[in-house]
Structures are given as structure tokens and as C-alpha cells.
């Protein structure tokens with residue numbers, strides 16, 4: 156099957172099909188010229204054009220020519236092979252042709268869409284078609300190998316997206332490993348009091364799902380843990396997870412929290428991460444009362460026991476003897492067939508926009524901090540108060556901080572207008588303050604979103620259109636004394652305004668996680684410029700990645716609100732389920748193979764293969780490729796000093812002829 | 822191939838580009854989707870990984886009439902197959918010495934790391950390279966003879982680069 160013996164035989168019959176793609180190609184390429192050239196190429200028996208080759212009638216043209224025995228191999232000149240190669244291969248297989256006797260010439264993405272001049276675009280198309288024909292003459296019939304898919308799934312990140320994906324998979328009867336790096340699942344949503352636009356209580360809708368995760372027999376939840384190793388490929392990944400010691404035995408802890416009471420620190424003293432620094436916690440703590448799992452954590456950085464002496468009253472008071480200061484980090488290994496990444500986002504660091512005074516003026520807050528202030532379970536019990544404990548009489552909310560700004564992020568973070576409206580409503584409700592929203596544009600597309608904006612307008616919230624120049628405490632009039640002054644251009648009125656307020660809320664945008672680059676490397680996927688995980692196709696494969704078996708859910712893929720994150724999580728779960736239900740994956744047969752007669756047993760290939768897919772047959776002293784391990788990069792082929800190694804679908808012969816082909820019609 | 826070896830004002834450089842499937846080819850697709858117009862002089866040959874790039878492919882392209890060769894792979898650390906691009910870099914470095922010995926200007930053969938999201942970089946690099954090679958003029962006949970003569974040793978240099986790196 157995989158050999159080069161069959162030099163391109165004189166009897167090869169190539170069918171060439173040029174696609175108009177409506178006007179996408181035909182508008183820039185003289186299709187008939189390309190057809191005329193194709194007809195003259197050696198080996199071509201049929202050359203045709205059609206409006207949409209990928210449509211059913213388009214595919215039928217190819218199928219009929221195969222059935223009539225006119226052709227035994229096919230070139231389609233249309234879009235990128237990354238788009239429609241599977242379509243045409245499938246069409247060939249249905250007509251009993253071998254799907255690998257096929258080559259695509261990319262005359263849309265690489266020609267018609269990027270070339271100005273029609274003549275030059277036509278020339279380039281001819282060259283690409285000639286190359287594809289020259290190459291396909293050397294194609295061999297191949298078959299795909301099938302490998303079974305492990306039905307278990309790994310989900311990374313336990314925000315609302317990861318939670319929803321986990322429950323969907325688990326309810327379908329699949330085994331789920333959910334890895335969350337914080338001591339609790341819940342993500343950002345767990346920090347909010349209410350959610351737009353319905354203003355339903357965040358905890359009321361989230362915590363039942365969190366508990367369901369914890370209780371589900373099909374879900375293994377590892378919090379305070381990190382994925383540290385990923386090996387293998389779609390259907391068969393080997394995952395290493397590091398469980399960090401929390402110094403509390405999870406299976407024993409009943410969540411009574413007596414240990415926290417008993418700690419020698421009578422009051423919280425250290426930065427409370429869950430409350431974004433607005434409160435203090437003890438060295439032994441739970442992030443919040445509904446934390447899942449409700450198991451205490453001891454922070455070794457601040458716990459007195461690890462630094463000096465401590466009588467460990469926490470351990471003494473625990474009836475279950477759950478406190479274990481000797482706990483060590485543990486590495487567990489699991490096999491899964493698919494992976495869903497749901498690692499979410501981080502909020503923009505407001506101190507990067509110095510002119511808004513975050514970190515300088517105590518009454519300048521980020522939106523996430525205000526989410527905690529309005530939260531009944533937050534540090535102030537839901538009171539919105541200033542640094543001095545008093546209620547603000549006037550509050551300014553500045554939109555687009557770290558979004559739509561050439562100096563930070565050009566993109567729109569999508570959720571800030573809506574959550575600013577939500578916070579405006581909540582702040583007004585709690586304080587009866589005058590609330591001013593400074594916005595560039597109001598962006599409220601979504602079900603019930605524009606209606607929510609309308610409602611806020613009627614509630615008497617003030618809206619000022621214009622980018623805020625600065626927040627300052629420099630008073631110019633008596634009523635500005637002791638206030639923060641917002642200086643902004645009101646673009647609707649056409650003048651610069653100064654508005655004194657007690658409190659400023661910065662609507663910080665969403666950014667990719669700071670470690671997104673490390674995470675994507677570990678899972679072998681790509682990131683966009685801004686650091687968001689890259690989907691396989693922005694429209695048609697929004698939750699898939701370029702790595703088969705790795706899917707995306709939630710804000711790790713781009714700014715998103717909760718409804719979108721949940722929808723995407725469901726879609727990612729459906730993709731993973733589809734993979735599991737088929738039960739096997741077909742591997743692209745582009746593996747390397749050895750031609751024994753040329754192999755000198757030098758082991759060059761063996762040493763450079765990153766997948767240890769090459770071994771030596773000791774009897775013959777030649778290299779052997781393990782097709783199940785080979786991933787088809789071809790690095791060994793390029794390295795083989797004697798040309799003994801070849802790569803299916805990318806043999807030297809095929810590539811040399813492709814090169815010759817592109818040079819033929821320049 | 823008519824007036825190829827006569828430098829003239831209407832000289833259009835011919836560039837063969839070898840792009841890895843996962844990053845650079847995808848980036849070129851993205852440039853297309855985003856309708857980023859660029860010079861039509863480069864023709865892309867897709868390989869799965871820049872690690873598949875046999876230095877002989879570069880020489881073959883030049884021998885067959887290319888005036889320049891562009892190699893595109895994933896950024897260091899990003900290779901879909903972990904380290905194919907490091908192998909490509911090593912081969913490229915040795916290949917450059919060899920090309921220099923043959924009197925071939927170094928601007929004619931270029932290696933670029935282009936990530937799947939960098940459609941704009943495909944546009945920029947191809948435009949830049951087209952202009953650069955345009956300035957150099959066509960690859961001259963005697964240079965092509967050089968390539969033909971040293972074909973064998975070229976291949977060997979490429980391989981050694983890899984063997985060396987393998988140990």
C-alpha cells in the first residue's frame with residue numbers, strides 16, 4: 156500500500172474541477188482560461204468548471220466521471236483544503252474512488268481573495284492547478300487507520316462553562332475529570348450578586364450546579380490542582396494532574412469550619428483573593444460560604460505552623476482529624492479521549508490606565524470589586540460604601556476601561572456595557588446615589604438586553620456619551636472639594652464637562668488569562684494575537700481547535716457573557732460526545748514508512764522522532780515506523796540520509812513534482 | 822519560460838513558499854478570509870511541518886526557476902509536532918552557508934515563523950520578499966549551474982545538520 160514502486164503510471168487519468176465559488180473565485184479569476192490550461196496538462200482526461208463544486212450537484216459531477224471510468228484521481232481547484240478536503244475525499248469514496256487520489260488547489264484563500272489583478276490571479280491559479288495535477292499523478296491509494304476513542308473526558312477550569320460542560324457529559328453517562336486550580340469551582344460567576352439582564356441571583360442559579368458537580372457519580376473533581384502533562388492524541392490522551400496539598404484531607408473534612416474559628420489568628424490578616432482584596436482572610440480559610448468542595452485550605456505562605464511554632468489549634472479542634480500538615484503534592488495520571496478547555500478570563504488591570512486614578516484614590520474601584528460590594532455575602536454584606544464607610548451620594552461608572560483603546564486592547568469586551576447597567580441599577584437601589592454612566596457607545600445586543608437599557612433610562616440613571624479624559628481630586632469649585640472629578644467630553648452636547656462624584660467604578664474589560672500561552676502550548680493549540688484560544692473556524696467550528704479532540708468553552712475563547720459561555724459549553728460537550736459515540740477516530744494516513752532496501756540502519760530518524768515512533772528491526776538492521784505512534788510531521792523523512800524514509804501523501808516525488816508544477820505556469 | 826534570465830523593468834520574481842499546515846498555511850488562509858491583498862508572486866506548497874522541509878526542496882525550486890524561496894513554520898515552541906521547526910532552523914542555517922558558497926544572495930531564501938493568527942504577517946512577509954527579490958533581479962544562469970553541480974553535497978549538508986542536532 157505505502158510504497159513508491161508504482162511510479163506515476165502512464166495510465167493515470169486526472170479529473171480537474173475548477174470552482175467558481177459564486178463570484179468569490181470567478182470574480183477574480185478567468186475560470187475558462189484555467190480550464191483550458193488544465194485540459195492540456197499531461198495526464199488530465201477531464202477538466203470542468205462549476206459554480207459550487209462543494210454542493211451536491213458539484214460533487215456528483217466528480218462522482219459520475221469516476222463511475223464512468225473517465226478518471227482515477229481528482230484535482231479540485233477551489234477553497235482551502237483545510238475547509239473542503241474532507242468533503243471531496245468523501246465524495247470520491249462514495250463513488251468507490253480512493254479518497255487519497257485527490258489534491259486541492261487553493262485558488263480562493265490563496266488567490267482570488269488576496270490578489271488585485273485578474274490577470275495575475277488567473278496566472279497564479281494556473282500554476283497552482285498545474286502543481287496539483289503534477290503531484291496527484293504520484294498519489295497512491297491509501298486507507299485510514301482507526302483507533303478507539305477513550306470515552307473519558309478532561310475538563311480544565313471550573314467556571315460556569317466548565318461546570319456546564321462537565322454536567323452535560325456526566326449526565327450522558329461519561330466519566331469526567333474536572334480540574335480547577337482554585338480551591339473552589341465557580342469562577343467569576345460565583346463572585347457576582349446578580350446577573351444581567353434578568354437580575355436573577357447569581358448564587359441561586361450557580362450553586363445548585365456546583366453542588367451537582369460535587370455529588371455526581373461520574374465526575375471526579377480536583378480543585379487546587381493543575382494539569383502538568385498532556386501526551387497522546389485525539390481519542391487517547393494521557394493526562395498528568397498535580398494535586399496541590401491543602402493540608403486538609405478532603406474526604407474527611409465535613410465543612411464545619413471550626414478549624415477556621417480555632418486558628419490562632421483571631422481575625423483575617425491576609426489578602427482575601429476571592430474578595431479581590433477587599434477583605435482579609437486567615438491562613439486557614441474557605442473562599443466563600445458555598446465554596447465547592449466546602450473543604451478548608453491552609454495557605455502555607457501565611458500559616459504560622461510553616462513559619463515558626465504554632466500549637467495547631469485547628470488540628471485539635473477537628474473531630475474528624477482532617478488536618479494533615481504532612482500532606483504532599485500528588486501527581487495522578489488519567490487516560491481520556493477528549494479535552495474541553497474552559498479556563499476563562501482575567502479582568503483588565505485598571506492601574507494600567509493611570510489617569511483614572513486606580514490605586515491612587517481609594518474611592519476608585521474596579522467593577523469586579525463593586526460586584527463584591529453589592530454581594531450580600533461579600534465583605535460589606537451588600538452595602539455599597541466608600542473607603543470611609545459612608546454611603547456614596549454620587550457614583551460614576553466609566554465604560555470601556557481596557558477595551559476599545561489603542562493603548563491597551565482594541566477589541567470590545569462585550570459584557571461591560573451590560574454589567575455596567577446592572578451595577579448602575581444595583582448601586583442606585585442600595586444607595587439612592589446619582590449614578591452617571593460614561594460610555595463610548597452603548598452595546599446591548601442580546602435577548603432582553605436593549606430592554607434592560609431602556610429600563611435603566613427610566614430609572615433615572617444618567618448617561619453621558621464620551622470617553623473620560625481623567626479622574627482627579629483637584630477641585631476647581633467649592634462643590635468639587637473632597638470629591639473625585641470626572642473630566643469628560645460630552646459628545647452629544649459637544650462640550651467638556653466636569654462632574655464631581657464620591658465614587659468611581661471602572662468597567663474593566665476581559666483579557667486572556669496570563670498563563671494562556673503556557674496552557675495552549677501544553678494542549679498544543681493556538682492563540683489569537685490577544686491571547687484568546689483560537690477556534691478551528693470562527694463560524695463553522697467555533698468550539699473546536701486545530702488539535703483534534705481538544706474543544707473550547709466559555710471566555711477562554713474570547714469575551715463572552717454567561718448565556719454564551721453556557722451555550723458554548725453545551726456545544727463543546729456535544730462535540731466530545733459525538734467523538735465518543737462514534738467510538739473511534741480515523742487517522743490521516745500521512746505517516747512515514749521505510750523502504751528497507753535503502754535503509755542503512757543509521758538511526759538518524761530514530762533519534763529525531765519526537766514521538767518515539769521509530770524503532771530498529773534488529774534482524775534486518777533497518778528502521779521500522781510504528782504507524783499508531785507516528786503523527787505525520789515528516790521530520791524524519793527530511794533527515795534520512797539515504798532517502799529510505801518517505802511520508803505518505805508527502806513523498807519526495809510528490810513534493811518535487813508540485814514544485815515543478817508551480818514553476819511551470821508562473 | 823521565456824525572458825526569465827533577462828533583468829528588466831517588468832521582471833516579476835517567482836517565489837516558492839513552503840508553509841507548514843498548522844500555523845503558516847492557516848495564517849495564509851486567514852489572510853485570504855480577511856481579504857488582505859498581497860503580491861501574487863509566491864506560490865505555496867503545503868507540508869505538514871517545517872520539519873519536513875528537505876533542503877533539496879529549496880534547491881529544486883531554485884533550479885526549476887524560482888528566484889526566491891520562503892519557508893514558513895510555527896513560532897519556536899509552537900510546532901504542532903513539538904520541535905520540527907527547530908530542525909528546520911538548523912537545516913536552514915546550514916543551507917544558507919551552502920547557498921552563500923554558491924554565490925546565491927542570502928535574501929533569496931528566507932525563514933519566517935508565522936502563527937495561525939498572523940494573517941497580516943503573511944501579507945507583509947510576501948510583499949517584502951517580493952520587493953527584495955525584485956531588487957536582486959532574477960537568479961542568474963551560472964547560479965543555477967552551481968546548484969546543479971553541488972546538488973549532492975547540498976543534500977548531505979542538510980542531513981548532517983539534523984544528525985548533529987539529534988545527538
Ligand SMILES: Cc1cc2nc3c(=O)[nH]c(=O)nc-3n(C[C@H](O)[C@H](O)[C@H](O)COP(=O)(O)OP(=O)(O)OC[C@H]3O[C@@H](n4cnc5c(N)ncnc54)[C@H](O)[C@@H]3O)c2cc1C
Pocket residue numbers: 311312313314315316317334335336337339340341342343344347349350351352380381382497498499500501502522523526570574577663668674708709710711715716717718720
Ligand atoms: C465585573 C463583571 C461582571 C459580569 N457580570 C455578568 C452578568 O451579570 N451576566 C453575564 O452573563 N455575564 C457577566 N459577566 C461575564 C461572566 O463573568 C463570564 O461570561 C463568565 O464568567 C465566563 O465563564 P467561564 O467559565 O468561561 O470563565 P471563568 O468564570 O473565568 O472561569 C474560569 C475558571 O477556570 C479556572 N482556571 C483558569 N485557568 C486554569 C488552569 N490553567 N487550570 C485549571 N483551572 C483554571 C479559573 O480558576 C476559573 O474557576 C461579568 C464579567 C465581569 C468581569
Ligand code: FES
Pocket residue numbers: 841842843844845869870871872893894895899900901902903904905906
Ligand atoms: S507544525 Fe508548524 S512548524 Fe511544525
